[in-house]
Amino acid sequence: MPSPGDAIASRAESPKKQTRLYAEDLTLAYEQAVVATDLSVEIPDGSFTVIIGPNACGKSTLLKALARMLKPKTGGVHLDGKLISSYRSREVARRLGLLPQTSIAPSGITVGDLVARGRYPHQKLLRQWSSEDEAVVTESMKLTGVLELSGRLVDELSGGQRQRVWLAMVLAQQTSILLLDEPTTFLDIAHQVEVLDLCADLHEDKQHTLVAVLHDLNQACRYGTHLIVMRPGGEIAAQGNPSEIITAELVEDVFGLPCRVIDDPETGTPLIVPNARKKRSEDDGPVAVHEHATL
Template sequence: MTGTNLPTPRLRAEDLTLSYDQRTVAAHLGVDIPDHSFTVIIGPNACGKSTLLKALARMLRPRHGRVLLDGAAISSYRSREVARRIGLLPQTSTAPGGITVGDLVARGRYPHQGMLRQWSAEDEAAVVEAMRQTGVLELADRPVDDLSGGQRQRVWLSMVLAQQTPLLLLDEPTTFLDIAHQVDVLDLCAELHARKGHTVVAVLHDLNQACRYATHLIVMRPGGTIAAQGAPADVMTAELVEDVFGLPCRIIDDPETGTPLMVPAAPRRFAPEDPEDPEDPEDTEDTEDTGDGAPAAATDAVMAEPR
């Protein structure tokens, strides 16, 4: 049990140390992914966010510790069984040359195929629904190679949705997207979480998007350790942002959602003037009263004026 009345989450990590070759990226990570949550992992560049996500998806074997899926070590499952429970959208993906959008999305149904189960009407419906949700249904017959970066990202997300897994792991799902499509994709993820019960785990760079959409935050420090975990309203503070990112800021309420909104501190040249600040001593010196009612600077100007 992770709490007095809380069941053990389906996906969790215990004391993970993650490495590439001999280089340790993250150490002693203990992470619980709350069931039916929209969990967002944030942190500075190269802190191990994507590495942690890969370990949770069994794409990277931990050097130490373990990932648990439904109470068992994820390493104990067959690959097809993991793919029926966890859908992963990696940071970068390469499609086979010449493949169409519809055929690529259909590959998301691979975990559900087998010797005794071939392509069915259920598979076809899942593919069509996934493309409809991401707005790429009209592109079904187009080669993936002909699409823009943003369109391709939505197609890859469609393929993950076609898997119809209860757990969705998304590594920077808004990559290559303009701001309007970023919001569209994150709105879709929020809908999958809220209305369809999916547990969504996403790596994001934008702190304000993370706070707006997440129900649970995992904040990683440089060096690959956990700085904080919890609800955005409980976790996101100005002290945390400055400690983890080295960025002075203010945290205010988002006027649209009431979630924490991070506002970076302005450079001094942009800071509003404070009317209560005392006058600059140098300014006071320049306007010193000369005794005849005229400031010294004005008197000097009159004296210097040619007659």
């Protein structure tokens, strides 16, 4: 595990400006409410980048700026060597796919029809639906394990199934950069792992660059190849490989959580173990149940 000094030294480094997607000197705000200032990050090409930080620190706001859903007050987001604001919306959608935090499907739409909407950026006045579009939609549903659900209504699906369907729609855009805003929200632990395993497969097998906002630190360390750690106020606390930047000092500094950082026995990645409120002794027995207690 890295020393505390290593983590401190890696904090708030300026982006190298050599990657396809990076942001420089951003000021982000909703109307007059400033969320972050002097915010600079880089997304390494081919990485599974995870943005983590305490509640209300600006994680989703940063992702919205990277996706051109939020215009910075100052600074700029750069995509493929140009300011992202200089592209037409359809061109951005050909280069970058976004899975929002809350996605609402039109009532009565089937899985196949929803996934097909991912082909919209590739449609033109003289180029409508083609056999290529059909093949891409089918392949996207195969990759996410929802092909057998293509005729089902999205409203009828479980949370985990719906999340895979939305991911299939984003894949149908055929972009090599995917932005995912809290893709595991409202899912139980089994479905969280299912979705993150799928994202890891896309990253490893299909060479996608993924950027995800996650709340679970241990999931971020296990799946992410690059972390962006944010403090309240949008300040960057650290950027880099989880094994190089995650320390007990950093976690306590950013989250206020006293902990130990050990090796994950499954992956060898950092595993955050919060300090116990108190240690149980071997003599501690089960909690007593009063005779008339309701069980």
